[in-house]
Amino acid sequence: MLCFRKRFVAVRAIGMGAFLLGMLSQGSVAGETPTAPQAKPFAPLSPAEEKLASFLALTDHKIKELLGSTGERIVCSTDLITSPFSGEQTTIPRRVRVILYNRANSQGASSIVDLSTHHVDEQQAIDAEDVPLAPQDVQDARHLVLKDRRAHELVESPLHELESQVVLYHALEDEDACKKHRCVNVLFRRPDGTYLTSISILVDLTSRSISISKNHQ
Numbered sequence: 001m002l003c004f005r006k007r008f009v010a011v012r013a014i015g016m017g018a019f020l021l022g023m024l025s026q027g028s029v030a031g032e033t034p035t036a037p038q039a040k041p042f043a044p045l046s047p048a049e050e051k052l053a054s055f056l057a058l059t060d061h062k063i064k065e066l067l068g069s070t071g072e073r074i075v076c077s078t079d080l081i082t083s084p085f086s087g088e089q090t091t092i093p094r095r096v097r098v099i100l101y102n103r104a105n106s107q108g109a110s111s112i113v114d115l116s117t118h119h120v121d122e123q124q125a126i127d128a129e130d131v132p133l134a135p136q137d138v139q140d141a142r143h144l145v146l147k148d149r150r151a152h153e154l155v156e157s158p159l160h161e162l163e164s165q166v167v168l169y170h171a172l173e174d175e176d177a178c179k180k181h182r183c184v185n186v187l188f189r190r191p192d193g194t195y196l197t198s199i200s201i202l203v204d205l206t207s208r209s210i211s212i213s214k215n216h217q
Contacts, residue, residue: 036115039094042082049094050078053113057098062123063109071104076134081112091116101131103182103206129170133184138166141184141203148210154199155188162188162196169202181206 034055036048045053054075057063067073081095094115101108108131112122142164145151152159165187171178182205188196202211 045080053078053096056113057111060120066109066125067102068105071102073102074134074136076132141166141186145186
């Protein structure tokens with residue numbers, strides 16, 4: 001059985017690369033608005049549509065107000081919304097719900113983007129605990145662990161050769177830094193599918209720090 005730190009509640013485990021979505025960081029919102037070819041009404045979102053929806057949400061002034069003017073704003077998820085339509089409609093709108101997050105102030109926000117009109121509405125703040133794991137969270141967590149010397153010393157296998165899984169961590173205690181910061185547990189799997197259980201790795205993505213503890217076998 002895997003040993004986790006005791007101070008977290010229910011988490012959602014998301015496999016590395018199992019859900020990767022189109023994502024833009026604040027620094028990449030520059031230049032012209034991306035374009036996306038018109039898709040069939042019920043087709044899955046294309047990478048171009050995800051990029052367009054992300055760009056429009058990130059550059060929306062109400063979203064900027066909700067997330068704050070400083071810090072790194074990232075896109076966590078883009079989901080196509082299927083809306084009812086009548087036989088009189090000549091086109092079916094392609095609308096996307098975009099969830100965003102600012103690690104600096106632990107603020108989340110969501111909006112609805114119309115890919116045809118480029119209109120953004122229904123902007124609202126959401127609780128940090130309701131913000132799903134972002135592709136950038138996964139990438140940054142693995143990168144920080146692979147750079148950590150102690151992690152390599154405590155693991156019997158080369159870390160870069162192992163698959164990883166990142167799990168959101170929710171702290172219960174107010175004095176825990178992860179109560180206000182974006183934190184994740186990082187798990188590693190051997191080639192035979194078994195997990196490394198000798199250590200627990202907690203990554204604070206906000207402060208970009210790592211806590212490693214040995215588990216009793």
